[in-house]
């Protein structure tokens with residue numbers, strides 16, 4: 125840029141100062157156009173040399189810094205982001221986009237009284253100020269040069285010293301206030317949108333469903349952090365990058381028209397616009413290339429993060445060499461892909477230079493030469509009829525270049541300086557406008573990603589809400605809608621599953637139990653019909669099927685289910701079948717009778733009944749994985765408070781999955797489930813989650829200390845007592861006590877972590893606890909103590925374990941066969957040689973329906 129300006133100045137000196145004044149003026153203007161061409165070239169987007177959008181957003185207000193070099197790294201990063209957002213999708217700027225954008229704008233700027241709206245108004249006001257200051261700077265620059273060339277000391281002092289000193293404060297203030305306000309606006313909008321999404325994503329178990337069950341959204345973390353940031357930044361940039369250039373172009377063109385006529389600016393604008401269209405049409409698919417680059421970079425990063433996470437295991441295996449191979453291979457793939465991108469950039473860079481730099485210069489020369497060489501035959505103003513009062517020719521017949529022979533060198537210099545600055549500014553404004561058009565395209569990409577997230581969250585949250593509603597009113601269309609919506613969660617994103625069927629696991633042998641299985645198979649098919657019909661419905665924009673259709677489907681299912689129950693062959697392996705469950709209702713407590721009736725009423729697929737604290741009951745529940753594998757069919761199991769159940773079976777048979785369904789984090793597709801409120805059901809996994817915070821925070825998780833104090837009367841003494849009960853007193857003292865913040869998952873051993881999780885269980889004292897191999901790393905003696913303590917507290921234990929030592933703490937056995945079948949029965953002494961518990965005692969516990977919650981709690985020592 126300085127070279128070009130110097131070159132132009134030399135030409136101006138040659139032809140303007142020493143040569144003919146008129147010719148010199150036009151050559152000076154040509155130099156200005158040349159500079160403008162280069163400036164505009166720097167502003168044009170979407171090519172290897174394109175300006176980073178963020179940089180432009182920040183620099184846009186600073187018209188004086190148009191030619192300033194920009195960070196290549198930032199450019200690359202922004203470009204990557206830009207192309208990633210656009211991806212390989214063709215996203216249109218249409219009414220749908222406008223509607224979606226408007227929805228998000230309303231979230232970001234909730235009303236005219238909001239602080240975001242006030243900030244947007246402030247930015248608009250500052251943009252207007254900035255444009256007027258740009259014009260003033262150009263005019264004043266011209267006056268300064270004119271004073272210098274004309275040796276006008278008074279004029280120089282007035283314009284170069286007094287005026288500039290007076291205006292420097294407002295200019296600096298407006299420039300920096302503008303940058304500050306745009307940044308604040310971005311952050312404010314990001315905050316609004318992020319909080320909006322946090323509200324949905326972190327409500328209930330939506331985060332789990334999104335990442336584990338709903339396969340449509342990948343990298344939600346990236347969407348919630350990076351993409352929302354880019355989207356709001358892009359919106360704020362667009363706001364400033366659209367409004368200011370339009371204002372600038374009008375202002376600068378008007379000013380230039382006073383000396384050049386309107387034709388010059390309009391032809392230049394037209395040329396840049398046309399060329400940007402041409403370049404875009406021959407542009408390689410940078411969106412797809414960048415998406416691939418992101419993927420390969422992601423794979424490369426993944427190898428590094430796996431190395432960090434599993435460093436200890438890899439070190440034990442001495443696997444550094446093998447890992448180096450993985451990492452180097454992944455890195456080579458990145459490099460090869462980058463080379464491909466560079467080759468594309470080489471091609472587009474050549475086209476870019478020719479069309480935007482050199483041909484633009486020629487065009488600039490031609491435009492300003494027309495009045496010089498063809499003054500008598502062609503006038504720029506004659507390109508438009510002077511009679512058009514509204515067009516570019518309006519009033520310019522007399523406004524054609526006003527350079528008179530008698531003008532002095534200082535006048536020419538002043539005109540030159542002002543015009544060249546105005547041309548540079550005009551070119552910059554055109555560039556930003558072109559960029560803003562690109563920004564809109566980019567915004568469609570970000571908008572579509574955020575809109576996808578919004579849509580999935582809407583559906584998952586709605587499914588969750590309806591599922592909760594359905595627990596009290598399972599027959600209502602809302603309940604059916606919930607089940608349909610929850611089924612949608614396992615539809616793969618491409619919808620291919622709509623024609624697939626619910627698959628039995630690979631190990632299944634239908635011939636073994638032909639009769640029973642035929643029936644079950646039919647029922648599984650009926651579920652699949654539901655999947656098909658519901659998935660078709662669900663893909664329609666209205667989502668909710670008509671109430672009639674829902675009722676009809678419910679009726680069909682009810683009928684099928686009744687038939688299935690009626691003709692069900694008795695499973696000899698089951699001690700407690702559904703029919704027995706019904707008949708035993710006579711001896712059940714009133715609560716149970718009410719519950720049974722609820723169950724009868726709830727005989728439509730996938731009904732959840734939130735009951736009291738005394739019962740967990742599965743009635744014909746199918747356990748289905750998110751991959752639509754039927755892990756267990758028609759699970760019937762009844763666990764009264766006070767009964768402890770041991771669950772066994774081969775790996776992958778669905779032991780943990782049963783509790784995913786019980787906890788409500790996997791959808792209940794079929795059957796009826798009765799369970800207590802979520803906070804009365806506790807889950808202790810094999811690898812306990814330890815949150816960030818103190819030891820106290822680990823024990824009371826997920827409560828905060830204030831909540832824990834209110835709800836459980838928690839005190840420091842309780843905390844120490846719990847630590848003592850799980851044999852962690854010494855460890856706690858060694859680590860610095862209750863209030864030391866450490867990364868507990870790092871500083872505790874596997875067994876210590878499991879014992880801490882048991883302290884958490886004892887603190888919360890739920891009605892039922894699912895212990896999923898949660899003492900696998902604990903020594904046998906401590907394990908026995910922990911189980912005894914849990915039972916003493918009145919917690920009914922549902923344990924998944926392969927350890928024979930744990931059998932004695934349970935009365936019932938649920939044994940999966942790994943082929944979709946199971947048995948649920950009382951544990952017999954013969955099951956485990958050397959088992960030492962009293963069967964009579966166990967029987968009393970498990971069969972006593974009158975064993976009320978109050979009795980259990982009262983008998984439990986605290």
Ligand SMILES: Nc1ncnc2c1ncn2[C@@H]1O[C@H](COP(=O)(O)OP(=O)(O)OP(=O)(O)O)[C@@H](O)[C@H]1O
Nearest residue numbers: 336749750751755774775776777778779780781782
């Ligand atoms: N999020 C998931 N998406 C898809 N399939 C899953 C998911 N989680 C588990 N599965 C599959 O469900 C099946 C049952 O898993 P589950 O965790 O219930 O096994 P398990 O009986 O507890 O096994 P183990 O004794 O090894 O812990 C497995 O085949 C597993 O691959």
